[in-house]
Amino acid sequence: MTHIDYLDYYLLTHITYSKQTVKAYRSDLRQMKKNYVEWSVKSLQSYFDYLIQQCKPATAMRRYHALMALGNELVRAKRIKTNPMKQVRPIVHQYVQQREHHPLEETIQTIQKIDHPTYRLFFELISQTGLRFMEARLVSIEDIQFDGLTLLVRHGKGRRLRTVPLGEGLVNRLRIFLRERTTGLVFQSVRGQAINEQSARYALRKQSMIMHGRPLHPHDLRVAFATHLYQIAGCTLVEIQRLLGHGSSRTTEGYILSQETRLRQIMNTLSASAG
Incomplete structure (x- = not known):
């Protein structure tokens, strides 16, 4: 059984993951297999260098955190000694949260x-x-x-x-x-x-x-x-x-939403003044 096969089975039998999480993580594993990514620092780093150039930041960051968690499971299961994801350079996306805020x-x-x-x-x-x-x-x-x-x-x-x-x-x-x-x-x-x-x-x-x-x-x-x-x-x-x-x-x-309404008002005021 390969590491990916093991992780796929693990996700299907792990009760603490929601259905949405299981679906997303299994998709990440399929993409990893499709791109011939191995559980090594070099292979994973090349993979994420590629993702940063080809995917939306949110996709790359989510996949980074997913493979970090799955790598930890491989260590726990003693399939690998150390998680290579811990040596992969973190993906950082600096931006102001623009998603809808629910007070x-x-x-x-x-x-x-x-x-x-x-x-x-x-x-x-x-x-x-x-x-x-x-x-x-x-x-x-x-x-x-x-x-x-x-x-x-x-x-x-x-x-x-x-x-x-x-x-x-x-x-x-x-x-x-x-x-x-x-x-x-x-x-x-x-x-x-x-x-x-x-x-x-x-x-x-x-x-x-x-x-x-x-x-x-x-x-x-x-x-x-x-x-x-x-x-x-x-x-x-x-x-x-x-x-x-x-x-x-x-x-x-990433969970702390900025007061984006206030920021948008400021930006609108600045753009109006400039006009």
């Missing part, structure tokens, strides 16, 4: 209007802790310290454990939601399994379209959470990095 207050208002109580509390947890979708989906009741107001996140990327604080109001709502249950997943289907990924995403997107005329995705909640902590609450990048479970503050920086 945290707006996302919370949307979540509160979701009819389904399980999905409503599920997304409330994400919006108030910055958890990844799959991390929240796999949260167990045993991981919640109700008296200490904390949550142990066991299924983070890179096998990184972290403990995040919980607000009193959220903890009280979790108590009511769980009733007498003391074990198992917090968010379950009627069969006791993890909630359906597509149904949960659809509930959030549908409510956002009704209220604001634009879709809202689970990842937008993490971005809104990080941006709010940085711009409004005054948290440091290191604090936000630990809450989000990032391995590098550089990744966290």
Whole structure:
């Protein structure tokens, strides 16, 4: 079994990756195989030099981070001794984020209007802790310290454990939601399994379209959470990095959206004056 074959099987059986992530990572592996890229520093560096010239920056950066994660898995599985991606020059794209910003207050208002109580509390947890979708989906009741107001996140990327604080109001709502249950997943289907990924995403997107005329995705909640902590609450990048479970503050920086509306107003004023 080749490294790529192993990684493809690993992605299909790894429960902590969302379907979107699995699809994207498998596509990256196919492109790697198509371009005859080997798991060596020289081959990988040449590959990314090519990507920088041929692909959009977002594509090259996403593929860089994907292969970094997959290389770490090869090391963990003892298929290679060291991850060659760690010696490949990082891809940096300096720009002001121009994607659409969803203020945290707006996302919370949307979540509160979701009819389904399980999905409503599920997304409330994400919006108030910055958890990844799959991390929240796999949260167990045993991981919640109700008296200490904390949550142990066991299924983070890179096998990184972290403990995040919980607000009193959220903890009280979790108590009511769980009733007498003391074990198992917090968010379950009627069969006791993890909630359906597509149904949960659809509930959030549908409510956002009704209220604001634009879709809202689970990842937008993490971005809104990080941006709010940085711009409004005054948290440091290191604090936000630990809450989000990032391995590098550089990744966290990408989650902090600039106040692009203000910047656009400035640019429009300058261009008008120049005319």
